[in-house]
Amino acid sequence: MLHQNTTINIYEDLDSRNFSVTHGDGVKLIKHLKDKSIKLVYGSPPYPNAKRNYRTWKIENYIKEISPFIKFLIPKLTDDGFIVINVKSNRVQGTKTTSSERSLVIEELMIHMKKVLKLYCVDIEIWAKTNPVPTGVRVATIDAYEYNLWFSKSSKWVINIDQIRRPYKESSIKSYENVIYKPRQNKLQYVTKEKKIFPNPLGALPINVISGAVSGKVVNHQAVQPNYLPERYIRACTQEGDIVLDPWTGSGTTGVVALNNNRKFIGFEISEEFCQMSIHNISNRNPV
Numbered sequence: 001m002l003h004q005n006t007t008i009n010i011y012e013d014l015d016s017r018n019f020s021v022t023h024g025d026g027v028k029l030i031k032h033l034k035d036k037s038i039k040l041v042y043g044s045p046p047y048p049n050a051k052r053n054y055r056t057w058k059i060e061n062y063i064k065e066i067s068p069f070i071k072f073l074i075p076k077l078t079d080d081g082f083i084v085i086n087v088k089s090n091r092v093q094g095t096k097t098t099s100s101e102r103s104l105v106i107e108e109l110m111i112h113m114k115k116v117l118k119l120y121c122v123d124i125e126i127w128a129k130t131n132p133v134p135t136g137v138r139v140a141t142i143d144a145y146e147y148n149l150w151f152s153k154s155s156k157w158v159i160n161i162d163q164i165r166r167p168y169k170e171s172s173i174k175s176y177e178n179v180i181y182k183p184r185q186n187k188l189q190y191v192t193k194e195k196k197i198f199p200n201p202l203g204a205l206p207i208n209v210i211s212g213a214v215s216g217k218v219v220n221h222q223a224v225q226p227n228y229l230p231e232r233y234i235r236a237c238t239q240e241g242d243i244v245l246d247p248w249t250g251s252g253t254t255g256v257v258a259l260n261n262n263r264k265f266i267g268f269e270i271s272e273e274f275c276q277m278s279i280h281n282i283s284n285r286n287p288v
Contacts, residue, residue, distance in 0.1 A: 026247035039242035088146035119151040163235035165203030252278030
């Protein structure tokens with residue numbers, strides 16, 4: 001059902017089909033959410049100064065644009081809930097007398113979320129793109145990473161670390177089989193006594209760098225995410241049956257992944273075209 005923001009029981013579809021997508025301004029729609037009902041907010045908002053066919057948030061207004069979303073969402077999170085924002089900082093337009101400088105507004109956003117909005121930083125993770133798009137910029141290197149700002153509502157959090165373990169390298173397996181690790185002579189406390197390491201059958205501990213390709217899906221939306229990004233946080237931060245919210249639903253990637261992992265999904269989308277697209281993709285579990 002395509003809800004309009006004049007109506008709204010956001011939760012009415014969750015029992016029957018496990019998802020609800022609402023067309024409208026996300027900041028206004030947030031007030032229709034039940035307090036302490038959302039376990040994870042995962043979304044990718046408009047990037048600062050990014051010229052998109054749906055919206056542009058200027059660098060100088062970026063904190064002002066995004067802060068109400070986060071502020072109003074905090075009471076809607078469960079006490080053990082999380083917010084993860086995928087975003088990157090674009091460059092300031094160069095002039096005849098200045099080069100195109102990297103904006104630090106995302107770093108400002110990190111501090112704003114901690115100092116002003118009183119969230120707790122689980123981690124700042126890096127998405128390293130293996131097929132970055134050449135930008136043509138000649139005053140710096142190719143832009144090949146984005147941030148995932150991972151914050152907790154509570155100062156004491158629990159994540160499902162086993163759900164996001166990674167395969168061991170073959171060289172690591174061989175080392176574990178043949179090596180006894182000993183304390184370092186320089187007194188660093190990585191190993192305090194002799195021990196042998198046995199690989200976890202579920203895989204190695206995850207690291208905070210996610211390496212992978214940009215989505216190759218050809219649709220009208222200009223910033224389609226690969227499924228593996230939201231899946232990491234859905235698996236780490238939620239259990240089956242929990243509600244995941246994306247306030248910038250776009251083509252519906254977060255919703256598809258949430259349902260594929262037996263979670264429930266709520267989405268907000270300001271563009272009616274993309275709202276319809278996301279409903280279609282989520283309904284059909286289309287890979288997006």
